[in-house]
Amino acid sequence: MKTTDRILESIKRNGAVTAKQLSEEFGMTSMGARQHLQALEEDGLLQFEDIKAKVGRPNRHWSLTPKGHDQFSDRHRDLTIQVIDAVEHLFGQEGLEKVALERENSVYQSYRTAMQDCLTLHSKLQKLVELRSAEGYMAELQQTPSGFLFIENHCPICKAATRCRSLCQSELNVFQRLIGDDYLVSRTEHIVEGERRCVYAITQ
The missing domain is CATH 1.10.10.10 (Winged helix-like DNA-binding domain superfamily/Winged helix DNA-binding domain)
Incomplete structure (x- = not known):
């Protein structure tokens, strides 16, 4: 490099x-x-x-x-935006939300399978760092006095997420479902809102 x-x-x-x-x-x-x-x-x-x-x-x-x-990958962004526009044109906002939900369930099932041997919160988050980094999110994990910060320094679907905010909510939903109800996952920084990165606080 x-x-x-x-x-x-x-x-x-x-x-x-x-x-x-x-x-x-x-x-x-x-x-x-x-x-x-x-x-x-x-x-x-x-x-x-x-x-x-x-x-x-x-x-x-x-x-x-x-x-x-923009030097960092935003995977297939032009095609993705075109598909989002087409879905909204044909099926309206409700159609977009259904697409986001379908993607959420697909991502959740994929991650859950990959994390099936992770029994602790820390091991789950470490596996999530590995999975998300492989997808271009430049993920990392930091421990805090109250729990963990799950950090994504890049969003490879940023343009699509800006166009369809349901994608952002579905990502938060996936993390919460994977971590479980014993912990709260909250987004404290958000690339789509103009911040440098996305940060998720995981607390009990």
Whole structure:
């Protein structure tokens, strides 16, 4: 993977970064990091914001532009949008909701089969990270004092989910069904709402 691609993936996963942070992560000079960042800005993939520091000059933080986010896969998005439009035209909003429900049940059954040997919450979530990462969601798991955060740094169906919000709700439903009624799954960050990632809090 090229250095520029690795930089984009790092920012996609971790959020805004300074040239100093990037130089430490990739073992390059700050000047080299700045050159890469500026080149990506010229390509329209990155943007920056100067944030005032407590002491000295402001720190320049670099983040992905919409074009930068589009460098990551959004599987079959044009075809998917066309299908969604056709379903809505032929069957209305009710038809879209039925399609989302059918997809929800199919995904749930597939995941449940893959997770059948997972007996603990942690093992279920680790398997879910594996499954979702294989599908392009760049998933990770973090433990918190109150439970877990299930994080998806990318949404490969984002365009479709923006067009059909029932898809987002069905994904939340799938997670809740897999985890079970002993725990609550709530979405605290949402890519479709303009945030950098989707985050689900799992608490008891």
